Amino acid sequence: MSRYSHSRLTCFEQCARKFLWRYVxxxxxxxxxVEAFLGKRVHDTLESLYEDLIRGAPVPDLxxxxxxxxxLWDRTWNDSIQIVADRKPEYYRxxxxxxxxxxxxxxHPFDAGxxxxxxxxxxxxxxADSPHTIRGVIDRVDIAPDGAVEVHDYKTGRxxxxxxxxxxxLQVGLYEMAARMQAAVPRLAA
Numbered sequence: 001m002s003r004y005s006h007s008r009l010t011c012f013e014q015c016a017r018k019f020l021w022r023y024v025x026x027x028x029x030x031x032x033x034v035e036a037f038l039g040k041r042v043h044d045t046l047e048s049l050y051e052d053l054i055r056g057a058p059v060p061d062l063x064x065x066x067x068x069x070x071x072l073w074d075r076t077w078n079d080s081i082q083i084v085a086d087r088k089p090e091y092y093r094x095x096x097x098x099x100x101x102x103x104x105x106x107x108h109p110f111d112a113g114x115x116x117x118x119x120x121x122x123x124x125x126x127x128a129d130s131p132h133t134i135r136g137v138i139d140r141v142d143i144a145p146d147g148a149v150e151v152h153d154y155k156t157g158r159x160x161x162x163x164x165x166x167x168x169x170l171q172v173g174l175y176e177m178a179a180r181m182q183a184a185v186p187r188l189a190a
Contacts, residue, residue: 001131003123006171031082038092039156041076042099043139045069046154050118050140053110062104069100099156113142113150122178136174151175 012019021027045068049060073093083089123135140152153175155161166172 001133003133003135004126005134005136006174007136009170031080034081034083034089034092035156037076037081038096039154041069041072042096042156043154044072045100046103047118047139049110050115054115054118059109062101062108065100065104066097069096096156113144115140115142117141122181124178124181134174134177136171136178138175138178141179149179151179 118140120138120141123133126132139154142150144150
């Protein structure tokens, strides 16, 4: 049985040799790009925020959220983080602060829906007769006030994708399939 994910499929589409190294031979890159590092720290900070809200904790103020981010950054920064542009690490740290500040101000007091899970794994067969599956992780799943299931995927890029780009995005399609199948997929529904 083979398992496929958005990351694996996109990697193969971009470069079959990269796919071979990463997923067949299991060779990990020796460095991590600063943009990926920044994205992971923002993601981890938002995951922590929503986990607290699920547990019923009060909404933290912006200073506490930014403090979490700063502590994560300091604890995980290392010399293998690769910066290609002519910028210092502090530039990227501040970019993460800006992402979180914008997000916090837009969504505070975080009551537009009910968060039912963060980092929700899903897996479903490619088709009814196939031993092959699609799997992935959804950053956050909410139930909207109208009862709709909302799938949230955090992005730290400079530009939000257009609706046209989202309509043909593989990851969005996989998330939609997972959300539609939630009753049949215990790991997502739980």
